Amino acid sequence: MNMDFELITTLFRTSIRMATPILLASLGGALTFHAGIINVAMEGLMLISAFFSVVFSFLTGSALLGIVAGIIASILVSLLYSVFVSFLKANNFAIGFAINILVSSLTLFLMRIMFQGKNAFNSPNIASIMELKIRTGNYFLDNYIFNFSILTYLSIFIVFLLAFMVYKTSFGLRLRVCGEMPEALKAAGIKVGFVQLWASVLCGALCGLAGAQLSLYNVRMFSRDMTGGRGFVALAAILISGGKPKRILFISLLFGVFDALSVKLQSEKIAPQFALMLPYVMSVVVLLLFHMKSRRRLDSA
Numbered sequence: 321m322n323m324d325f326e327l328i329t330t331l332f333r334t335s336i337r338m339a340t341p342i343l344l345a346s347l348g349g350a351l352t353f354h355a356g357i358i359n360v361a362m363e364g365l366m367l368i369s370a371f372f373s374v375v376f377s378f379l380t381g382s383a384l385l386g387i388v389a390g391i392i393a394s395i396l397v398s399l400l401y402s403v404f405v406s407f408l409k410a411n412n413f414a415i416g417f418a419i420n421i422l423v424s425s426l427t428l429f430l431m432r433i434m435f436q437g438k439n440a441f442n443s444p445n446i447a448s449i450m451e452l453k454i455r456t457g458n459y460f461l462d463n464y465i466f467n468f469s470i471l472t473y474l475s476i477f478i479v480f481l482l483a484f485m486v487y488k489t490s491f492g493l494r495l496r497v498c499g500e501m502p503e504a505l506k507a508a509g510i511k512v513g514f515v516q517l518w519a520s521v522l523c524g525a526l527c528g529l530a531g532a533q534l535s536l537y538n539v540r541m542f543s544r545d546m547t548g549g550r551g552f553v554a555l556a557a558i559l560i561s562g563g564k565p566k567r568i569l570f571i572s573l574l575f576g577v578f579d580a581l582s583v584k585l586q587s588e589k590i591a592p593q594f595a596l597m598l599p600y601v602m603s604v605v606v607l608l609l610f611h612m613k614s615r616r617r618l619d620s621a
Contacts, residue, residue, distance in 0.1 A: 329463050331580050337538055338583075339576025340472045341366065341530040345554035346572055347475070347482055348526030350563040354486060355519035356499035356512075358559075360416030361401045362527050363551025364423035369394040369531025371427040374446055374542040375434070383447040383536055390535075391528030397423065398524030399517070406516040420551070428544050440543035449537040469537045471529055476569070478526070483565040495519060530554075549600055556603045560610045571606075578602045 345362050352359040369390035377386030401419050404410040428439070435441045452473060454466040486492040497505050498515040505512055534550070535542050553575055561567035582597075 331577070331584065332464060333468075334580035334583055335573065335576040336468055336472060337576075338579035339572045340469060340475055341534045341538065342550055342554050342557065342575050343475045343569060343572035344471070344478070344530035344533065345527050345551060346557040346561075346568045347478055347565060348523035348530070349554055349558045350482070350561075350565060350568060351486075351495065351519040351526075352516070352523045353558050353563040354492075354495045354499050355516045356502060357402075357405055357412055357516055357519070358555070359401075359520075359523060360413055360552075360555060361398070361419040362523075362554050363547055363549065364416075364420040365394045365398055365524055365527035366531040366534065366547045366551050367420075367427055367545065368397050368423045369528040370535035370546055371430070371531075371542055373532040374441065374535045377447045377536055378441075378443055378445050381445065381447050383449050386447065386536055387449070387529065387532040390532040391525050394528030394531060395521055395524035398520045398527070402517050402520035406513040406520070424545055427542075431542065431544070440541060442541035446536070446540055448540045449533065469533060471533045471537065474529070479565045479569045486563075486565070491518075527551075553600070553603050556607050560607060574606070575603060 345366055348365075349359045349362050371390075372393040373386040373390035375386075376389035377383050380386070397419060401415060404415045405412045431438060431441060449469050449471060451467050452470055454462075456462055456466070486495060494505065494510060494515055498512050498519075502512045505515065530550075531547070534547065539546070554572075557568050557571040557575065561571050
């Protein structure tokens with residue numbers, strides 16, 4: 321009985337850890353989604369942040385400076401994406417995939433220069449993100465409420481902050497009108513491109529936090545293409561939720577559970593390839609079910 325309870329606790333904590341970067345990236349992508357851009361560059365934004373977070377954390381011995389460096393790098397790449405999509409009117413899918421390929425190659429190139437030809441870098445000098453360390457002596461509180469990464473608690477706060485900002489503020493109204501009726505925004509004298517630019521900046525910042533969480537807390541290292549498709553999982557969460565922050569929270573937790581199960585299955589006598597593909601297979605299944613449900617609604621209407 322105790323072993324079963326310990327297993328549940330381990331799966332829960334692993335689920336939260338795995339869900340946090342997906343949640344942060346999804347919240348960022350939701351902003352550009354409302355602004356009329358389906359952001360497929362989130363994979364690259366997370367990866368560039370993960371790289372620079374590790375580099376600056378290693379060089380300075382400060383996780384905070386690592387996070388800041390990751391956020392700045394992610395914002396800069398997000399601005400590049402926005403310039404092409406919002407102002408030069410390039411295809412967002414083509415530019416998004418180009419950004420992902422560029423970042424994948426760039427981080428590998430820089431890592432091999434900086435760390436002597438390695439495809440992965442790990443060091444005890446990499447400062448990890450702090451946990452909210454509170455020991456109450458109560459098993460439930462200590463394992464289910466406290467002692468997670470500070471970015472986990474920040475991500476939950478951001479969920480409610482964005483829910484308020486998108487649906488209760490003038491900026492949120494402009495953001496939604498930008499995506500739904502850009503002509504009305506133009507008629508009001510507001511430039512659509514600049515609204516999308518601000519959405520991209522915020523998306524870059526949140527994807528920066530996601531990358532930092534991944535490389536400075538989940539694994540405390542950087543390896544080639546370590547995001548492993550999480551940017552596309554985040555995109556699936558956005559499409560399924562319709563960009564609604566509170567729905568994104570629950571969908572991200574669901575994907576976190578799939579990730580945690582894949583980690584657990586890798587320790588069992590199951591082919592590791594099957595365990596690794598489980599979260600992505602489930603993402604496709606959930607997206608397919610959502611599409612079928614949407615089609616039924618349209619047909620009944």
